[in-house]
Amino acid sequence: MSRSATRGGPMMMRPGSTKWSVNLSSDRRKAVSFGSHFEMEDDRQGVGGGWTVRSDVKVQPSERLQVVVTPRYNEDNSGHQYVSATETMPYSPTFGVRYLFADLSRRTVSMETRLDWTFTPRLSLQLFAQPLLSSGDYVQYKQLATSKSYDFLEFNPGAGFNTAGGVACPGICDLEGRQYVDFDGDGTADYSFRDRDFNVRSLVGNAVLRWEYRPGSTVFLVWQRRQSDYAFAGNLDFQRDATALFEAPADNRFIIKMNYWLGL
Structure with a gap:
């Protein structure tokens, strides 16, 4: 039982679920290594559930350079996504308020990239980038039939x-x-x-150049970039969404931070 599903309204049952996962990886000590993760969740009510697959490839040709790429794909289905509540035509089984839900189908694809490069003991560079595309399709709208249950009245x-x-x-x-x-x-x-229904497209990236110009004293040059776009299509179309992401307005910020060690 939980009130969170109704956003503080009447108690509502939450269906149990079964989750299992598989992990595989190669020898991380080698110059090129990989790992993969697969996870599946099944809603015991037969409505929700989903699965996730994630891989990572690490390339480390030397102790000074390392690149890690982590693509990820997720499908998630919820049978009780909260939509709205209204006192229109009071409904006594849920104390005068109608609580509306929907089956929600979500799809998300992302890829995280990290680079760490140490040029010298005093000069290093870190890069990070993560593009993400996500969609949500609301289908089969319905109303909670009664409190302390997982029963719904479906709208045709x-x-x-x-x-x-x-x-x-x-x-x-x-x-x-x-x-x-x-x-x-x-x-x-x-x-x-x-x-x-929604589509979210985002790109987060940053770069940090660290220079220790004298013992204990450092300068950080930071670049941050953010791009985002929102639409209401509800389906995931990689070509369309990726194009919209890279055409979206970008916010670039440059930061300089300096530390000086006085040595008193």
């Missing part, structure tokens, strides 16, 4: 259209970027909310 998708008296909608209808819900079955929408 219909076709909505505008009328002089409001939006005509049997069940639930997607119209102009909003979801319209008919609670009492009279064919007219009683409540609406913005469509929750």
Whole structure:
């Protein structure tokens, strides 16, 4: 039982799940090594679950240079993603408030890259970059049927259209970027909310050059770059999303930090 699923509302059951994972790796002492991780989770209610696969490749041609690349892909399905709550047409089994949920299908792909290069004992460079593409598709909207349960009242998708008296909608209808819900079955929408489908594209990168210009005294030259973009497609399309990411506005920052050891 938990209140977090209803955001502080009535208690709601949380289904149990089974998780298992497999890890493989090669000899990390070699100049080129790799590792991989596979994880799967299954919701015992048969609604949610997902899987993740991650690999890493480390290249270390010398003690002074190391490059690590870690691609990752994840699929996650939730059968009880919170959407909204409303007192429209009070619903007594959940204390006068209707709690709306959805099945959410998420897809995420990312790749983390790290480089550590020591030119001399006093001069070194660190690089980090992580592009990430993620999508969320909300399907099968539904309402919590009663408190202390994992039972839902599912809304059947219909076709909505505008009328002089409001939006005509049997069940639930997607119209102009909003979801319209008919609670009492009279064919007219009683409540609406913005469509929750999303796409997130982001790129985080930084570089740090460290120079110890005298014993105990250092200068750090730092470059930070961030790019992000948000859309409402709901599906993951690598070519489309990667293009949108690299065309997104970038925020570049340059920082200089200096330490001087007085030696008093």
